[in-house]
Amino acid sequence: MIITLDKFFPLFDDGSRDEAAEINFKLYEEIRRYHESLLRELERLYKIAERARSLGLDPKPHVEIPVARNMAERVEKLLDINGIARKIEDYENAGLSRVEICFRIAKDIVSGEFGNLDKETAMDKAVRAAVAIQTEGVVAAPIEGIAKIRLDRNLDGSEFVKIYYAGPIRSAGGTAQVISVLVADYVRRLLGLNRYIPTEEEILRYCEEIPLYKKVANLQYLPSDDEIRLIVENCPVCIDGEPTEDAEVSGYRNLPRVETNRVRGGMALVIAEGIALKAPKLKKIVDKIKIDGWEWLDKLINKDSGGSETKDESKDAVKPKDKYLADIVAGRPVFSHPSRKGGFRLRYGRARNSGFATVGLNPATMVIAGGFIAIGTQLKVERPGKAGSVIPVTSIDGPTVRLKNGDVVRVNSYDEAVKIRDSVEKILDMGEILINFGDFLENNHPLIPAGYCYEWWVQEVRGKIPESDYTRIDEDTALSLCDNYGVPLHPDYTYLWHDISAEDALYLRDYIVKNGKIEGKYGKSSLIIKFDRKAKEILEDLLVEHKIREGYIVLERWKVLARCLGLNEDLKIQKDVKLDELGEHPDGLEFARKASCIDIRAKAPSRIGARMGRPEKSKERMMSPAPHMLFPLGEAGGKTRDLKKAVDYTKGYNATKGEIEVELPLRACPECGRESFYLKCSCGAFTEQHYLCPACGIRTRDEVCERCGRETTGYKLWKVNVRELYHRALENIGERDSNGTIKGVIGLTSRNKFPERMEKGILRAKNKVYVFKDGTVRYDMTDLPVTHFRPKEIGLTVEKLKELGYEYDYLGNDLRNEDQIVELKPQDLILSKSAGEYLFRVSKFVDELLVKFYGLEPFYNAEKPEDLIGHLVIGLAPHTSAGVLGRIIGFADVNAGYAHPYFHAAKRRNCDGDEDCVMLLMDGLLNFSREFLPDKRGGQMDAPLVLTAILDPKEVDGEVHNMDVTDSYPLEFYLATLRCAHPKEFSGVIERVEDRLGDERKYFGLKFTHDTDDIALGIKSSAYKTLKSMQDKVSHQMELARKIRAVDEHDVAERVIKTHFLPDIIGNLRAFSRQEFRCVNCNQKFRRIPLAGKCTRCGGSLTLTVHEGSIVKYLDLSKTLAETYNVSDYTRQRIRLIEVETQSLFESELKRQIKIDEFF
Amino acid sequence: MVIKSIDTRTVVAKFALNGKNVHPEAVKLIINSGVDVDRVVDYACRKCNGSFIITPEDISDVLKELSSGREEKKVFDTGLKDTPKEEVESKGQISILKDVTGKSTCRGTVEDFVAYFNSRYEKLYSILKPRVKAIPIGSLGRIKMEEVEVIGFADNVRELDSSKAMFELEDKTGRVRVYAEGKVKEQVMELFGDEVIGVAGRLRGRSIIADRIIFPDVPISNGNRKRRDFLMVFISDVHFGSNTFLKEEWSRFVKWLNGESENEKLNELAHSVKYIFVAGDLTDGVGIYPDQEKELEILDIYQQYEFAAEQFDLIREDIKIILSPGNHDAVRQAEPQPALPKEFSSLFPKNVIHVGNPAYVDVEGIKVLLYHGRSLDDIISRVPRLSYERPHEAVMELLKRRHLAPLYGERSPIAPEKEDYLVIDDVPDVIHSGHVHTYGTGFYRGVFVINSSTWQSQTEFQKKVNLNPVPGNVAVYQPGGNVYRLKFYSG
Structure with a gap:
């Protein structure tokens, strides 16, 4: 491995240093040293691993994870086309765009630059290269997503091209998918092939098959039949596919040119999520490349936008959307119905641990929401995107609740929330939800009106009022600012006037005038009103904090309220407002503005509905059953695949103990x-x-x-004496036979069935770590972003931090204490505590392996998890084939992994609730081998086929380029939200990552708008995970639904029954009467039960694969829900019919109960 | 086959195979009686269908009846053997010969599935037995013969190349591979799997090279050709409650039945209608497929049946209506399905007779087999020669196999009853099915085969899968005489 840094830093070569601020230069030097240290360390590990591997104890005598410097090299290593990296780099240097490079490379391949190839092979390589370049050489789609490319004949005898897509093409994303089609079209022209002319049957087949795929799998977007027809009729390349689903089409079967009747998932993805969904993007590319024959795309694009664009976009933007409530799962609560009063109030901004598809909540909200929302829990949201991971942000509002004693309090801190959580009666308001501008831009969602917040207010009053800290002010100051300077009311005292009607405001005013008095009895001067249900409800709607004492409503802060109602401090009407002075259907806000003569703003014009998606995760990767080693034991290991059992296994009476027959390489x-x-x-x-x-x-x-x-x-059936092998392995590494189990696998699925050495399994079992299919040990975590951290929150001292190469805080000051905010370096990771503990065990395993197995020095020498700080790991996401080098710099007590958004983007993840894994670099270098990978479609996915050493933000998933990195949004932004402006208006105004890609500032100097006390403050583990039974989960979910004002519990009950329980019951019921059977001994499956009633292989007894229990398990729950809540008759009847059906299947009508003693 | 020394264990085992326990006293009675044990077990199990424990009293009754020779006749007759008299519902000249309603034994255990498939095997075995000199598959390895005949379940049908095919055959004793070439290969390629067939062929090593495939089939000499003076009307898949239910066409049909149509000749025909058969899917039901509520006009299942009952009330009451359920009706989906439960059936007028699916009904000596036709989806997609346009040809394939839903594990759900009600053990005069919404009639070895159409226009789903229904077509049959096709749909 030879790798140098000069490629990465073309900047600062022409005296531009004078322009760069001094601070930037300091940070630039720091990042440069950081990158050098990463490479140095990587090289050191690589050398050790090379020495170990050269002993030949692994499938290959060298390390099998090549290091790639950049996208070009990843593409070359992924596709195995020699010389392609240089070509790509040449084009890059010539300033060509990614898309242009795809076409140029395709042309080079066809013209024989990389060897003389026949038509099919050339086509194949060109298309794969295009997908690889487009996906940064990270995902597995170019190798796994395209099964093959073939030529076929049209009815007129001319040749055309067919691309067979497979399931993993999904990982390429829509844009790369369409580029593959476009490149294929381009190449076929070069090769002089005709276009594809579909028959009517073939078109109809697509029309049947794509919706069917949507049904059995899922599609983000289902094109209409007309759209499918348009695409198939006009697309010059035939989009074909491997069968991916068991489902078969029933209409257009056995077509001569369509090889399968089963559903082709890859094909459906490319047509629906590729061409149909990305038509505008495709059109742009077509125009740029100037390729004809794609004019029909206009029809596809116009179909959508023709009518709707003229509509009032602002109205559309704020219309409630309930799509996120579809596919609701039992036990995962709804926190707010769409845009409902009491739901999450939108606040724009990016905290130092948010952005990139996250939602920020006050930790108090997590507690009050029944503990269902933990750090890293996925929320499905109404807008702007579909989902986001929850991160804690203490600088935004928490929820407002009514306690059992009637008090209404705003809960702003975690501790306070924990104190009162058991006495909460109603959750009046869920608090604020922090979403950054970049997420609106990324999702192409119009901005929706911002609630009045401090960031906005402070920009409006700047220059008008004296300089001071106005973050926390008292009522008198708030009012005097308004009166003296004519500025809008401070957001802390802005109540939710728009949530009540003017009539309600009038009622409240009159009631207070009549029944209110000012007293000093309870602490300071308080407003005391005789209890009245309606008045209290209005105060609750306004979110005015109050207490209930001895039959009185007590308001400690009342002056602003009185003023807003037009009352003076003696509770006399100072400015009377009549309803007819206001507009039609006036709301409380109009009333209050008029009555107070103050500029009062809307506090919560936009509310965001949300429900729980999947829970957060932080767990070691285990296959099931979880093996310690990739060594086949066949049936000899029993159900647990235990080596110890195989060691004592005898096939027959005369067989040698421990001799088993398994397939191994020849x-x-x-x-x-x-x-x-x-x-x-x-x-x-x-x-x-x-x-x-x-x-x-x-x-x-x-x-x-x-x-x-x-x-x-490449393999044969071997007779292997595992007893001998085991004892020899023990001897080799000087271990003694221990009591625990050492689990192998039943058989190997790789091409040549290469096994691991048993020594590795023994040592893994000893250290209680498990192996994954590729030989590595992995730890999975939900992805969370963080760009800045405080050393103390991840357990770092200033000294340690300096050791790691951090010298300044994020403002460029020298590091002096652990409370300073420091900008995270892009490849540094803050792992979960439990990840630290597991990786610590892995380090022990690796050290023992180095010493006892390879005869080398130990490497990690860790005595506690913290000793791993500074060590390198590989980050790797599912569906990708390229790992990213990372460095551990600390641990946080959360069930998720915090890392720089760049790092996640390099793995092609965002933070919307996905998870991926880390592994110790040394473990990967020593133990990973391609020889272990399963020989089937998708087998190359989720394996570190190549390693990115230094990540370049330019070459990561483009989504992160939309993340904003400023410290505040301008005033115009807030004003623009009120007219639901398109976020595009602010690209270039609000600084985003994209604006920094041109120079080295992409690596440092990012800013955030909101701070948080501690990135690990909040609920650690969702109640969804801590509650064990489904019954408990559902009852807690429903209890929460009743408590939250923004949630309609009846609707929740109906949805849970309709979208989770009933389909589950029905599915199992249908499966029951067509089920397979299984042998309890040898696990042999039988499609139909053998007549003999026992296993035909081993004689064991047979068991059902679908039981009565799995069918009725949700039936009682559904019945209880339907009885307790207002569920539609239709749903009730469905439950009733299913109950009758289960009785009919599981209760004999003729059973005659006979007591035993009747006989004797 | 006479077994000389029989021990207690064997007898208990034989009962156990049928899912029964037997009282020790009863065992003694059997051993001492000297009657062939298999005969006693067989008869006793059938007689005591439903009770798990065979008592000595049961056995002495059985022995008495066996010695008086009463048993033989019944076995051949209806397959209903010894059902108590009152269960043969008698309404005028209609008797229900076989129907699972009220007799379901299914408890959903592994044993139920074993018993179910054994029942299927035994019933079809006894049909094939006169024509196939079958030996147990398990004994193939021990014999020296070259020519062999076996009976078993077909499985794993595979085409090896353009001239060869292979499948497996399973009976209680084992499994054997069967290879076929030439004409036999063509036959093999049309096997569904899971049907019970006979194979005659040559033993080669551990496999059989098939010379002949023997289907249970309907005897060629079959046929009840006596001409009757009444008409039978066959309909199905009315889908009351659906928003695609064809209201006008339906009321035109009712008008015709009542002799109120414009056409005198048709009215005359209507006058002779004495029976209407409805082969399932009377209503559209609720929750049958996802988002069904969007395609329903009547959301309430009770109202759907109330509406159906009202409609049947309009039909002149001297016409007897025999109604069996389908997969949209408010009964269990797994077949055999029982008749509609009381809460629904009680809504209907008295001239409606509720039966299960499938059901054998004897109408003035004409045996009609009603079966909704769920399995037609499976077999039409399995055999390329068959199509939805000619559904009756698919039904003929069922007759050939003497089983209504041979394919297991696909779209037809099975309720594992102790007895396989789906075996066509008695050859009917008429077989009536529906489900696929297309129309077709024909004769197969003397059996009148009818797949009746629907009263629902094309649904969204059918559009997607390219299924063109033929609604409003009604088959009218005069036993021994003509078949009329009436069209009430013009679209």
Whole structure:
């Protein structure tokens, strides 16, 4: 591995230093040293690992994770096309855009730059390269998402191109999908092929199949039949696919040119989520590349926008949307119905731990929401996007609740919330939800009116009032500011006047005038009103804090309220307002503005509905059953695949103990001729792979049989004495036979079935860590973003921080204490505490492996998890094939992993509730091998086929480029939200990552608008996970639904029954009467039960795969819900019918109860 | 087959196979009687269908009846053997010969599934037995013969290449591979899987090379050709409650039945109608498919049936209506389905007779087999030759296999009853199905086959899957005489 840094820093070469601020230069130097240290450390580990691997104890005598400097190299390594990286770099340097590069490379491939290829192969490579370039060489789509490319003939005999897409094409995303089609069209022209001319049946087949795919799997967008027809008729390349689902089409079957009747998921994805959804983007590319034959895209684009764009966008923007409530899951509560009073109040901004598809909540909200919302829990939201992970932000409002004694309090702190949580009777308001501007831009969602907040107010009053700190002011100051300077009322004293009617305001005023008095009895001067239900309800709607004492409503802060009602401090009407002076259907806000003569603003014009999505996660990756090693034990290991059982296994009476028959590679030593399934022969030489033809039985060195041309296999059935192997392994590493189990696997699914050495399993079991299918040990966490941290919140001292290469806080000041806010370096990670504990065990395993197995020095020498700080890890997301180098700098007590948004984007994740994994770098280098990967579609996914050493924000998922990085949004922004402006108006105004990509400032100097006390303050584990039974989950969910004012519990009950319970019951019921059977001994499955009634393989007894229990488990719950809540008759009848059906299936009508003693 | 020394254990085991326990005293009685044990077990199990424990009293009754020779006749007759008299509902000249209603034994256990498939196997075995000299598959390895005949469940049908096919055959004793070439291969490629067939062929190693595939089939000499003077009307899939229910067409049909149509000749025909058969999906039901509420005009299931009953009330009351349910009706979906429960059936006028699905009904000596037709989806998609346009041909395939839903594990759900009600053990004169919303009639070896159409226009779903229904077509049949096709739909 030779890698240098000069590629990364082309900046500061022309004296532009004078322009760059001094501080920027300091930070630039720091980041430069940081990158150098990462590379140095990576190289050090690489050398050690190379030495270990050269011993030949692994499938390959070298490290199998190549390091790539940039996108070009990742593409080359992923696709295995020599020289392509240089070409891409050349084009990049020439200033070509990504898309242009795709086409240029495609042309180069066809013209033979990378070897002379036949038409199909050239086409194949060109399309894959385009997808790889477009996806930054990170995801598995280019290798796994395109199964094959073939030529077929039109009815007129001309040739056309078919691309067979497979499931993993999903990971490419819509844009890369359409580019693959476009590149294929471009290449077919170069090759002189005709376009695809579909038959009527084929078109109709698409029309049937795509909706069917939506039904059995899922699609973000389902195009109409007309749209599908338009695409299929006109797309010059045939979009075909491998069958991915079991479901078959029933209408257009057995078409001569469509090879399967099963549903082709990849095809559906490309047409629906690719071409149909990304038509505007596709059109842009087509125009740029100037390729003809795609004019029909206009029809596809106009179809959508033609009518609706003329509509009043502002009205559309704030219309309640209930889509996020679809597919609701039992036990995961709804926190607010769409845009309802009492729901989350929108606040614009980005906290230092938010942005990039997150939602910020006050930790108090998490507690009050029944503990269901934890840090990292996914919320499905009404807008702007679909979902986001929850992060704690203490600088925004918490919820307002009514206690059982009638008091109404705003809860702004976590501790306070914990104190009162058991006495909450009603949650009047869920508090604020922090969403950043960038998320609106990314989702292309019009801005919706901002609530009046401090950031806005302070910009309006700047220059008009004396300089001072106005974050917390008292009532008198608030009023005098308004009166003396004519500025709007401070947001802290702005009540939710728009939520009540003018009549209500009038009622409250008159009631106070009549029944209110000012007293000094309870502390300071308080407004005391005789209890009245309606008056109290109005105060609750306004979110005015008050207490109930001895039959009186007591308001400690009342002066602003009185003023807003037009009363003076003696509770006399100072300014009377008549209803007819106001407009039609006046609301309380109009009344209050008029009555107070103060500029009062709308506090909560936008509310955001939300429900719980999936819970947060922080857990070791375990396959099920979870193996310690990739060594096959067949049936000998029993159900637990236990090596200890296999060691004592005897096949028959005379069989040798521990001798088992399993499939392992066929290798032979060129020196001594002995056969082996390992790389290293017992004589010390390296063995070579041999192959068997399954048809002819002959042995070759080739993957294709020389006699019959069939594919050969690289493995055979071996008789292996695992007892001997085990004892030899123990001896090798100087371990003793211990009591615990050591789990292997039943069989290997890789191409040649290469096994791991048993020593690794023994050491993993000893350290209680589990292996994943590729030989690595992994830890999964929900992704959370963080751009700035306080050393103390992740347990770092200033000294340690300096050791890690941090010298300044985010403002450029020298580091002096642990409370300063420090900007996170892009590849540094703050892992969950439990991740630290697990990785600590992994480090122990790796050290023992190095010492006892490879005979080298220990590497980590960690004695506690904190000792891992500063060590390198690989971050890797599902559906991708490229790991990203990361460095641990601390741990936080949350069930999620905090990292820089760039880091997540480099793995092609955002933070909307997804999770991915980390592994220790040394573990990956030592133990990962491609030889272990399953030989099936998707097997190459989720494996570190290549490692990105230094991440370049330019080459990460583009979504993060929309994240805003300023410290405040301008006044115009807040005003623009009121007219529901499009966020595009502010691109270039509010600074985003994209604006910094041009120079090195992309790595540092990012800012945030909101601070938070502690990134780990809040609920750690969602009640969804801590409550065990579904019954408990549902009853807590419903209790919460009753408490929250913004939630309609009846609707929740109906939805839970309709979208979760009933489909589950019905699905199981249908499955029951067509079910498979399973042998309890050997797990053999039977589609139909054998007549003999027992397993035909081992004679064991058979069991159902779908039981009565799994069918009725939700029936009682559904019945209870339907009885307790107002559920529609339709749903009630469905439950009733299902109940009758289950009785009919599970209760014999003829059973005659006979007592035993009737017989004797 | 006479077994000389029988021990207690064998007898208990034989009962256990049928899902029964037997009282020790009863075992003694059987052993001492000297009657063939299999005969006693067989008869006793059928007689005591539903009770789990065979008492000595049961056995002595059985032995008495066996010795008097009463049993034989009944076995051949109806398949209803020894149902108590009152269960053969007698309404005028209609008797229900076989129907699961009120007799469901299903408890959803593994044993139920074992018993169910064994019942299917035994019933079809006894149909095939006269034509196939079957030996147990498990004994194939031990015999020296080259020519063999076996009976079993077909499974795993696969095409090997353009001239060869392979499948497996399973009976209680084991499994064997069967290879087929040429014409036999064509036959094999039309096997659904899970049907019970006979195979005659040559033993090659551990496999059989098939020479002949023997289906249970309907005897060629079958046929009840006596001409009757009344007409039977066949309809199904009315889908009352759906927003695609064809109201006008339906009322035109009712008018015709009541002799109120414009056409005198048609009125005359209507005059002779004595029976209407309804093969399921009377209403659209609730919750049958996702988001069904969007396609319903009547959301309430009770109101759907009330509306249906009102409509049937309009039909002149001297016409007897035999009504069996389908997958949209308010009964369990798994087949066999019982008749509509009381809360719904009581809404209907007296001339409506409620039966299960499937049901054998004897009408003045004409045996009609009603079956809704859920399995037609499976077999039409399995065999390329069959199509929704000619649904009756699919029904003929069922007759050939003597089973209404041979394919297990696909779209037809099965309730594992102790007895397989879906076996066509008695050859009917008429077989009537629906479900696929298309129309077709024909004769198969003397059996009148009818798949009746629907009273619902094309639904969104059908549009998607390219299914073109043929609504408002009604088959009218004069037993032994003509078949008329009346069209009430012009669209």
